Amino acid sequence: MSLTACSPSEIAQAASAVSRQLAALPVASRNDALTAIHSALRQHKDVVLEANARDVETAAEAVNNGQLSQSILKRLDLSRPGKYDEMLQGILDVRGLTDPLGKISLRTLLDEGLVLERVSCPIGVLLIIFEARPEVIANISALSIKSGNAAILKDFPNAAIQLVESRDVILPLLAQDKYIDLVVPRGSNELVRFIKANTKIPVLGHADGLCSIYLHSDADGEMAKKVILDAKINYPAACNAVETLLVDQSVLSTLLPPIAEALLEHGVSLRCDSESKAALMAALSPNQATLLQDATESDYDTEFLDLILAVKTISATPSSSSLDIAMSHINAHSSKHTDVILTSSREAAERFLVGVDSAGVYWNTSSRLADGMRYGFGTEVGISTNKIHSRGPVGLEGLTIYKYLIRGSGQTAGEFQGADGKQFKHEELPISDK
Template identity: 60%
Template sequence: MSLTNALPVDAAKAAKSASHTLATLPTSARNDALTAIHVALSQSKEEILAANARDLTAATKAAEDGKLSLSIVSRLDLGKKGKWEDMLKGILDVRELEDPVTLRTRLDEGLDLERVSCPIGVLLIIFEARPEVIANIASLAIKSGNAAILKGGKESTESFVAISRVISAALEATVVPNTAIQLVTTRDVIPQLLALDQYIDLVIPRGSNELVRYIKSSTKIPVLGHADGICSIYLEHTADPEMAVRVIVDSKTSYPAACNSVETLLVETASLETLLPPVAEALLAKGVSLRCDASSKKALTAKLSLHSSVILQDADESDFDTEHLSLTLAIKTVSTVTEAISHINIHGSHHTDAIITSSSPLAEQFMSSVDSAGVFWNTSTRMADGMRFGFGTEVGISTNKIHARGPVGLEGLMIYKYKIRGGGQITAEYGEGSGQRSFKHEKLLF
């Protein structure tokens, strides 16, 4: 990894060249580099967390001055319970991943087709806060044989520089080229990088929806990611009440700044007086602001004590199209699963949506018909995560309809090529005519 002040075009050229080297390194060499990074980061915990604390102090002040959102401050904190450990564990998990499966077909005797996975080439990762992203991405890029250019947000500069120095020193002792992972710290280079489609093969933005929208509209390079995370939960009347409380509270409060947190609760009319009150009480006890439509407000006001009811807010239409990223939840009443599905397909962001019900047919209908990357039954929307899915770590969560959808791990950073090993076969000898050969198309095992 190198910290570069090079011109974007030179950084991109160097990355392209490094990607060719990286693509031909054996798995063992790439795994050794990951081990080296893990050891080095473990040994430098104190120094990196100190740098992160400096970022956090500055960001907290900026937030107090109204110049930065609290959700960014929250994402910035590398000392947050479990975050450092998850980051380190992610590197080892990635190291253990196997190369994605390929396809093999015998086209004819002595004519074998093989599909082998290979790296995409050069990735451009643009991120705002979340310092752990740098370790996640560096390990996934090295494991998959891609070169990467990382451009971090100014809020987390100290953390990034500290982490990248450690990774850079660790890579020195390996065969991975130093230019394979480059951290660009110069300002205002994003437009220049986005124009380099001859060198950069994929852009992965991680940050606010403004950032992602800007990037998507400013480049011809394919962009992998999501702008919004407007996730919904549909609370059906046969749901187990205790389960409903657990799952909804976890989905809303375990990390409100995350894109997989729930933003809208769709309550079946038949659940308004039975399931909604205990759910609302648990949420209010956790400090969640509830923005209710008329029916849910009426039901809650009747059921809850006056003390609680005074803090119920009225939802307006825009609340159902908003990613609050904070302890705010919009509540809407729907009469059927069909209405819930339709609401989610129109107002959601095709990220992750869940149903809580004890009816298997309703759950299956919901999961088939909701057009989202994640469709969950009786579990938290926050399960949508590469680490929880077993991908080691993730480069982000995609709401794209092509290439990779949902949490993107190693597989999303790979493409494939087709190899054929033949013995002089030509196309003119195959066909339907007399004396012509037919393809066998026999699947071969790996």
């Protein structure tokens, strides 16, 4: 269907109608569609990368003119080593996953010949709005088709995966709450906030990826350095890169200096509070010490998406342990994306894992592991910091909901009413898939 000939309402209605057809397709047909997408993208790799190179060139000019951020430019580039192949592999990984539809999660005998089931089903119509993330087209198309959902994207001409080329159509699409079931924004925090403020449709996603690592007093130094370096320099423009390093006061002069030295050697700018800066000034070489910067309070609420790391000292008080102070700081400043503790203490780690209210909470590993592919989801539509329905990397399961099915034999509600009415059995039955 050509978008130029259709209004936003017609686009949404068409997607709503086709979503019911997709939901009824057998998994073999949905997998065949993924095979076709993978083959086409592999066959036309050179064409796609040539077009992407032109986009990157244009975006680079916008960066030079101050109209676009460097982080968005990095996300736009499909030629980054391994990125295109990862995109293709993601499609195959999704194809290989178990069918998410028709899974029974509850069976209850209400009465003889009256059985209740809770069964997974597609959400319906997804509206995907993204900035500078070309791989999103393949990722979300694969997940949408496999999960039986229709999707409206910016760059895919099909009745089920429709083409939206103009920003002018976004606001009217956001008004189609009668036909569109979920909006998934992928882009800057400004984009996400704009979408949340301009639609009644549920929004799945996150505005910021403000991730923190807490360096506990008994952390292993070499392990901590390895994890922190990965979390900051592996891909600084990613939403799961660490932005704040919280350091226990007792290790400012022991564990922190070699970590800071390694970060500085990799070009990371350290914005330190007064205590951590003083400790590092005394421990580092004069050349490295001059690179340290003073942190402001706003730095602990900033997603830098760059080689910048805010450092803050965590000190115990008479009424609170350093662990409690660290958790309080994270819960107050975190975007509830992914937060990490580095410690040798299982007790401290378990308290942290329970006490930090984020979609991902890790012990002794990098925040960069917050990723649908790394979780074994094939790929993801994004990372959600919501607390309803889906949280964290959202894969197939996050794109399904459920319905309740009852198979009866003529029963009515009136039969179970009154003192002389029948009693429900409410007997748990074995669960068997499809």
